[in-house]
Amino acid sequence: MDRDHDELQTLPGSGPMLQAKDFKSDQMVRWCPGCGDFAILSAVQKVMPTLGIPKEKIVFVSGIGCSSRFPYYMNTFGFHSIHGRALTVATGVKCANPDLQVWVVTGDGDGLSIGGNHLLHALRRNVDVKVLLFNNRIYGLTKGQYSPTSELGKKTKSSPMGTIDVPLNPIAVALASEAGFVARAVDTDLAFLGEILTRAAKHKGSAFIEILQNCVVFNDGAWDPVASKDVRDDRMVRVAHGKPLIFGKNKEKGVRLNGLEPEVVTFDPAAPPRDLLMHDEKAPSATLATFLSRMGDPVAQGIFRAVERPTLHELMDGQIEQAKAAAPDLQKLLKGPETWTVAA
Amino acid sequence: MSDTSTQPKKSSAAPIEEIESAVIRFAGDSGDGIQLTGSQFTTATAFAGNDLATFPDYPAEIRAPIGTVAGVSGFQIQFSSHEVLTPGDAPDVLVAMNPAALKANGKDVKPGGVLIVNKDAFTPANLQKAGYEKDPLEDGSLSAWRVIPVELTRLTRGAVEDLGLTPAQSERCKNFFALGVMYWLYDRPLEATSRWIEGKFKKNPVFVEANTKALHAGHVYAESAELFGHHYRVRKAPITPGVYRNITGNEAAALGFVAASSASGLTLWYGSYPITPASDVLHELAKCKSFGVKTFQAEDEIAAIGSSIGASFAGMLAVTGTSGPGVALKTEAIGLAVMTELPLVILNVQRGGPSTGMPTKTEQSDLLQAVYGRNGDCPVPVLAAATPGDCFAMAYEACRLAVKYMTPVMLLTDGYLANGSEPWLVPDAAKLAKFGKPALLPLSEYKPYTRDPQTLARPWATPGAKGYEHRLGGLEKQDVTGTVSYDGENHDRMVRLRAEKVEKMAQDIPPTExxxxxxxxxxxxxxxxxxxxxxxxxxxxxxxxxxxxxxxxxxxxxxxxxxxxxxxxxxxxxxxxxxxxxxxxxxxxxxxxxxxxxxxxxxxxxxxxxxxxxxxxxxxxxxx
Structure with missing residues (x-):
């Protein structure tokens, strides 16, 4: 996506032309200088005007943590809730008014630890909200304790001898929770992040995006082993629908199946082998997506799965419409199944 | 007594004695249909024009081991020709379907009262399960009461024997036989129950016939076997004229929420997680979809209130219902609703605590939790219903006050009110007092935390309102603007403002009677x-x-x-x-x-x- 491309977009119909700056609130952004969150905020503010949704119909909901300050910086409706509970609030907002576009901003601690249960259930219910999980593998706002995505053995303030908890894989969790749209992007790659955000916004139903994000203060270089400029082409593969898994600086590497395990093969970019693994984001089963989520070398990014099914609010409203076939009669309801009359 | 069912001595016209009131209790295994029997007796009593109050007493276990005291379910009703305020202190008559029911309930019966027991169930095995060393029907230990043993199982089988049912199916009709006996004893009409049986089993005509036969057989048996010598009549009570129904507290609360939704024009959201004794409110509201009611069975108590806060933010009339342990889990979110000043009703159907406590037993031990139980100075208005029918009025009032003052409101009921029932004068839906969301200030005067001088309520600007975009949250709010503020002076002002707002609600309280x-x-x-x-x-x-x-x-x-x-x-x-x-x-x-x-x-x-x-x-x- 061209950096300035979105500035030229107009809303469909006769609405005024909105720009990224229209989505900036008057509040000073209070993240640490150099925080990955700035880039994500910028990407989101750039995507918003391209969606054709008036800003009063957009709601950002968050929990607690550094990332959860996000709604204060968006000039839309916003709700900074309590730790881990953003998805519960977002579920109520979306079901109450399906006309709204609802985004949830959460982190690895907020979304996978204290709020883990809500993530599972919002995704399985297909609540039509877009979940941005900023994964920096650390608790930042409480000043540096390990998180549920911290690598095993990581030394932090609360684990001076190294963590003894195996980390969660957010993409695998989302897929196991029956999420319809599951993607991963990196905070430093704004153009690609913008593409993913746009696709998520247009997906009908739950969309889950894990954003690999750096914490300059408490976990600097969190994703450098796979996402820093010098190694990312060799350590990460972008999955694209209908395309083989090819990566490397010169597109000279690919992934193929060896039994039930991935195997990296190197080849002449002009003549890639035919047995490379092909991505299919529309596969009805989440098997391939789960396989990709489990790859460690290279690490997959992009859209793992994009399959639509009826959303929670559609099903809820559908039952209500069906029930309304019998005209509501409050007096009849108050009377209940049986009454008797006491004469004067 | 063994031949009395087949050979009535005469078509006796036992004398009828007028009494003012009576208290009876049905008790049996939780699978014996005791609650059903009790509710049928209640309906018949309401039709007879008495005032009444009921209370069920059931075990926490769905099916505790058959025949044990732990598995005994009970249902008590007091009915009278005068005003009835409680289900009664002690029963005049106990119907005990097995030894365990007698063991658990016999001592509650008034001295000189009547124990009607299912003699067939007093087998050595059942006596042992109930913890009796000797058969109490024979050892003289029940001499303080008048014991009437009835071969309920055998007589019921006999009554339905021509219908080709299995022995187990036949035996399952014995609660209707017992009901027939009680209908005769208290001169109740059989029609309402017969109609109910026809409706309930309409897909299985053989069960309609079997249960109806059992009911009538019990009635005839009580009369012809001369079990009691005489029977009783309780005259109609002087009751305010009108159309009545029987209602439990949970039903009334659910209807109060629907009525409040109708009167305010705000669609109802009910976020809840199953918990005894509050689940029936969820069940009732889940049936009200034709009124636009959105019920949401959340993954836990926190999601139940979180979704309700979200629905409120988006403009719905939001209610979350639970019991004490659930309120404990919702506590942090209640604070969020206080901070964001959004309307929300939290229904607590109290039960025995602390911790899991006694889920099916009543208690009033969550008052301090309701008034004080949150972090910070966190004032929440608290209402409490007084009777099952009053749950309607208080549910309605809680909604009205929540919207008027833009605040969460806690409504306390309890297991006794929730499951107890009383006749309820059905209100006229057209006459319910209207209320609603106040008109939004023009954009030029609007700030998220400007306050109405009368109520101190802030405006309820919901997503979709162009130009009213704002951010709420649990962090302290700057007065008027609602932006985040850590200023000490401002915090002091805001804590006091929130308290003052709740105190202002006193102006809505009617004079104390x-x-x-x-x-x-x-x-x-x-x-x-x-x-x-x-x-x-x-x-x-x-x-x-x-x-x-x-x-x-x-x-x-x-x-x-x-x-x-x-x-x-x-x-x-x-x-x-x-x-x-x-x-x-x-x-x-x-x-x-x-x-x-x-x-x-x-x-x-x-x-x-x-x-x-x-x-x-x-x-x-x-x-x-």
Missing amino acids: VLGARKGKVLLVGWGGTYGSITAAVQNLQKRGAPVSAVHLRHLNPLPPDLGEILKGFDHVLVPELNMGQLIKVLRAKYLVPAAGFNKIKGQSFKVFEIEAAVDALLKGGKN
């Missing part, structure tokens, strides 16, 4: 589901000339503005509560009154005589 004189020796101050017991006791005491009055609080926070003056008019203030003394702490703190407590924590409501005795003791001991 005093039962009896406004000055005197003893004032009983009660709240919640003990209304019936306290009122009945005070009426009895007043008949005896005792200088006793009573006040029953439905508003616990804020308290009624005239309460302080009323308290001053009495030498003694007695606060009966089903807890260790919670309202009494609130009263002492606010009014500095030397109130005395009367406390019971047995998972049951007060018996009327217990309160009378407590007042008598105070009057005797309190004389200077």
Whole structure:
């Protein structure tokens, strides 16, 4: 996506032309200088005007943590809730008014630890909200304790001898929770992040995006082993629908199946082998997506799965419409199944 | 007695005795259909024109081991030709379907009362399961009561034997046989139950026939076997004319929420997680989809309230319902609703605590949790319903106040009210007082935390309102603008403003009614589901000339503005509560009154005589 491309977009119909700056609130952004969150905020503010949704119909909901300050910086409706509970609030907002576009901003601690249960259930219910999980593998706002995505053995303030908890894989969790749209992007790659955000916004139903994000203060270089400029082409593969898994600086590497395990093969970019693994984001089963989520070398990014099914609010409203076939009669309801009359 | 079912001695016309009131209890295994039997007797009694009150008592286990005391389910009803305020202190008649039911309930029956027992169930195995060493029907241990053994199982089988049912199916009709016996004893009509059976089993005509036959056979048997010598008639009670239904507290609360939604034009959201004894409210509301009601069975208590806060933010009339342990889990989110100043009703159908406590037993031990139980200075208005039918009015009022003052409101009921029932004068839907979302300030005057001077409520600008975009959250708010603020002066102002707003609600509380004189020796101050017991006791005491009055609080926070003056008019203030003394702490703190407590924590409501005795003791001991 061209950096300035979105500035030229107009809303469909006769609405005024909105720009990224229209989505900036008057509040000073209070993240640490150099925080990955700035880039994500910028990407989101750039995507918003391209969606054709008036800003009063957009709601950002968050929990607690550094990332959860996000709604204060968006000039839309916003709700900074309590730790881990953003998805519960977002579920109520979306079901109450399906006309709204609802985004949830959460982190690895907020979304996978204290709020883990809500993530599972919002995704399985297909609540039509877009979940941005900023994964920096650390608790930042409480000043540096390990998180549920911290690598095993990581030394932090609360684990001076190294963590003894195996980390969660957010993409695998989302897929196991029956999420319809599951993607991963990196905070430093704004153009690609913008593409993913746009696709998520247009997906009908739950969309889950894990954003690999750096914490300059408490976990600097969190994703450098796979996402820093010098190694990312060799350590990460972008999955694209209908395309083989090819990566490397010169597109000279690919992934193929060896039994039930991935195997990296190197080849002449002009003549890639035919047995490379092909991505299919529309596969009805989440098997391939789960396989990709489990790859460690290279690490997959992009859209793992994009399959639509009826959303929670559609099903809820559908039952209500069906029930309304019998005209509501409050007096009849108050009377209940049986009454008797006491004469004067 | 063995041949009486087949050879009635004569078509006897047993004499009818007029009585004012009666208390009966059905008891049996939780699979015996006891609750059903009780509710059918209730309907028949309502049709007979009596006033009544009921209370079911069921075990926490869905099917505890058959035949054990732990598995006994009970249903008690008091009916009268006068006003009935409670399900009654002690039964006149107990119907016990097995030895365990007798063991668990027999001692509650009035001395000289009647024990109707299913003799067929008194087998050595069942006696052992119930913990009887000897058969109580034969060892003389029941000599304080009149025991009427009935071969319920055998007689029921006989009544339905031509229908080709299995023995188990035949036996399952025995509760209707027992019901038939009781209908004869208290001269109740059979028609309503016959109609109910036809509706219930319409897909299985053979079951319609079997249950109807069992019902009639029981009725005929009671008459022809001359079990009782005479039967009873309770005349119609002088009841306000109108259309009535029987209603439980949970049903009434659910209807109150739907009515509030209708009267306000705000669509109802009910976020809940299953919990005893509140789940029936969810069940009732899930049936109300034609009214646009959105029920959401959340993954946990926190999601139940979180979704409700979200729905409220987006403009719905949001309610979350639970019991005490659930409120504990919702506590942080209640604080969020206080901070964001959004309308929300939290229904707590209280049960025995602490922790999991006694889920199916009643208690009033969550008052302090409701008033104080949050981090920070976090004021929440608290209302409490007094009777099953009052749950409707208070559910409605909680919604009205939440919207008017833009605040979460806690509504307390309890297991006794939730499952107990009473006849309820059906309100006229067209006459429900309207209320609604106040008009939004014009954008030029709007700030998220500008306040209405009358109520201190802030505006309810919901997503979709162009130009009103704003951000809410749990962090302290800058006065007026609602942006995040850590300023100490501002925090001090905001904490006080939130408290003042809740105090302002006192202007919506009607004048306090005093039962009896406004000055005197003893004032009983009660709240919640003990209304019936306290009122009945005070009426009895007043008949005896005792200088006793009573006040029953439905508003616990804020308290009624005239309460302080009323308290001053009495030498003694007695606060009966089903807890260790919670309202009494609130009263002492606010009014500095030397109130005395009367406390019971047995998972049951007060018996009327217990309160009378407590007042008598105070009057005797309190004389200077």
